[in-house]
Amino acid sequence: MLTYILRRxxxxxxxxxxxxxxxxxxxxxxxxDPVSTMLGPKAxxxxxxxxxxxxxxxxPLPVQIGLFFANMLRGDLGMDVFTNRPVxxxxxxxxxxxxxxxxxxxxxxxxxxIALGCYSAVNRNSLGDRLAGVLSVSxxxxxxxxxSLYSLLIFAVKLQWFPAIGAGEPGAWGDQFHHLILxxxxxxxxxxxxxxxxxxxxxxxxxxxxxVRTARAFGLPERWITYRYALRLAILxxxxxxxxxxxxxxxxAVFTEIVFSRPGLGKLVIDSITTRNYPVVxxxxxxxxxxxxxxxxxADIINAILDPRIRAGK
Amino acid sequence: xxxxxIVLPRARSELGEILYHLVRDPLGLAGLIIVVAIVxxxxxxxxxxxxxxxxxxxxxxxxxxxxxxxxxxxQIGRDTFSRVIxxxxxxxxxxxxxxxxxxxxxxxxxxxxxxxxxxLDSLIVLLFDTLRSFPTVMFALAVVALVGPSLNTVIFVIxxxxxxxxxxxxxxxxxxIKQSEFIxxxxxxxxxxxxxxxxHILPNVLGPLAVLxxxxxPTVVGLEAGLSFLGMGVKPxxxxxxxxxxxxxxxxxxxxxxxxxxxxxxxxxxxxxxxLGEALRDVVDPKLRGKGGK
Numbered sequence: 085m086l087t088y089i090l091r092r093x094x095x096x097x098x099x100x101x102x103x104x105x106x107x108x109x110x111x112x113x114x115x116x117d118p119v120s121t122m123l124g125p126k127a128x129x130x131x132x133x134x135x136x137x138x139x140x141x142x143x144p145l146p147v148q149i150g151l152f153f154a155n156m157l158r159g160d161l162g163m164d165v166f167t168n169r170p171v172x173x174x175x176x177x178x179x180x181x182x183x184x185x186x187x188x189x190x191x192x193x194x195x196x197x198i199a200l201g202c203y204s205a206v207n208r209n210s211l212g213d214r215l216a217g218v219l220s221v222s223x224x225x226x227x228x229x230x231x232s233l234y235s236l237l238i239f240a241v242k243l244q245w246f247p248a249i250g251a252g253e254p255g256a257w258g259d260q261f262h263h264l265i266l267x268x269x270x271x272x273x274x275x276x277x278x279x280x281x282x283x284x285x286x287x288x289x290x291x292x293x294x295x296v297r298t299a300r301a302f303g304l305p306e307r308w309i310t311y312r313y314a315l316r317l318a319i320l321x322x323x324x325x326x327x328x329x330x331x332x333x334x335x336x337a338v339f340t341e342i343v344f345s346r347p348g349l350g351k352l353v354i355d356s357i358t359t360r361n362y363p364v365v366x367x368x369x370x371x372x373x374x375x376x377x378x379x380x381x382x383a384d385i386i387n388a389i390l391d392p393r394i395r396a397g398k
Numbered sequence: 399x400x401x402x403x404i405v406l407p408r409a410r411s412e413l414g415e416i417l418y419h420l421v422r423d424p425l426g427l428a429g430l431i432i433v434v435a436i437v438x439x440x441x442x443x444x445x446x447x448x449x450x451x452x453x454x455x456x457x458x459x460x461x462x463x464x465x466x467x468x469x470x471x472x473q474i475g476r477d478t479f480s481r482v483i484x485x486x487x488x489x490x491x492x493x494x495x496x497x498x499x500x501x502x503x504x505x506x507x508x509x510x511x512x513x514x515x516x517x518l519d520s521l522i523v524l525l526f527d528t529l530r531s532f533p534t535v536m537f538a539l540a541v542v543a544l545v546g547p548s549l550n551t552v553i554f555v556i557x558x559x560x561x562x563x564x565x566x567x568x569x570x571x572x573x574x575i576k577q578s579e580f581i582x583x584x585x586x587x588x589x590x591x592x593x594x595x596x597x598h599i600l601p602n603v604l605g606p607l608a609v610l611x612x613x614x615x616p617t618v619v620g621l622e623a624g625l626s627f628l629g630m631g632v633k634p635x636x637x638x639x640x641x642x643x644x645x646x647x648x649x650x651x652x653x654x655x656x657x658x659x660x661x662x663x664x665x666x667x668x669x670x671x672x673x674l675g676e677a678l679r680d681v682v683d684p685k686l687r688g689k690g691g692k
Contacts, residue, residue, distance in 0.1 A: 103531045218425070230623075233657050237654055
């Protein structure tokens, strides 16, 4: 078990290093440079040189990458161009908003999706199962920002049941929760369908396996078999999918934060692009990549703990 | 003695067979109709659209749906219905090259990984994992921040982040086909690697790839619209569905029609291609049933 975890963590570290290097290289290969982006085309040569030196852009590429990693390990991602505050502080200040949004979406969609998938698997081919199937497929791929816009239009602008803007007063839990409902609904909707279908498929698969048949032969009650044995294994793919889906959730959060004017990583990136605040853009992208890699790694490790087959099947 | 005529089922071509099964599945048929309608109206946009999608008409601004403007007009009086139809062209213009590129690179890398030596396989899988480790939208925004928003930027970014999806499927299929007995037989008869790749492996991976592509189109179209909505993709006045939604968002308290009109084609595209993809998957490979991709 420990070997598996260590190996998985090693792989995660390797992927992170490669991803950061790749990000760095792509930025250097594509036309356009951060200095012109930040200063505009009319900047004087002295000003350009000074900024280049401050950002380390005057050094050779391998040195730049090395410096970048060294600084990253110390938690230094450079300075905000305008306020001169450390990028790390700014990004870390926004991450909780995005994480709360994403985690609440996962939570409600997983609870509903697992229940729906369980129902479909137990009542296979019933009218309810078919209806759930069509509905699931229909909501799965509808872009989250379209759901965001429609729910903003219906529930915030027309019906005025929920606030349209912001994340609520800091410290006022009820108010913050009220502001969270619509965005969380918008991001989670497609996941309900997805998780429901996944749980249904894997439950049907598990129900046909040997250990379930044995349990049945021993005369264990059907209910016990369904929830104690089948569901436990059927949830495994869901854990993986949520881990891998973190990338989609982070992407969906960008749109939802813009639509509902909520603070968070996405809003920070868009605002920083508009104001050409280049270091903040890169810092946010870097942090979101780290969150993504960490969540896929975590999902794999949880899976290994829950399912002895993964550990043994190496 | 009378002649007994034996009626044999008419032999269908492979494509005919797929179509036959598709239209028998209600969802598959619905998907096919929606897809044909969307692609058809995008191709025929210059003839179908009642107005010029970028022509201003200030006196008629911000109208609701009426006989002259089926979906109303926007803040400078442009006809929303015409913009929706022309928006389909932008969506296809992004989706087709993006997916074609991702398939070509995915096929190439996937087949090399699946057939080649172990070290090369590990290297390519690591590359796939790395490319997948960027949240697509964040990665796109990082690139846009540098080169500025454009159609080509959107195509490039979505293509690069989609390659692993195709590559991994091709790799797995190649590995399993490689081990089948008929390949061993071919090899013992002296078949070359290019022959095995081209004649045996390629045709066998194309089916699943087509399914994957059909399911992937809504994702790509949605990403284009999303980036354009954020002002980081297609630039106004080009009529993209995302630009329409962005205009509608700015005017959400004046008129609901722009948002409604901009969202519907995206939802239809999603439904059409998803239904079609699911039905296609059941036809192409019944074993894959119920294992959708996200």
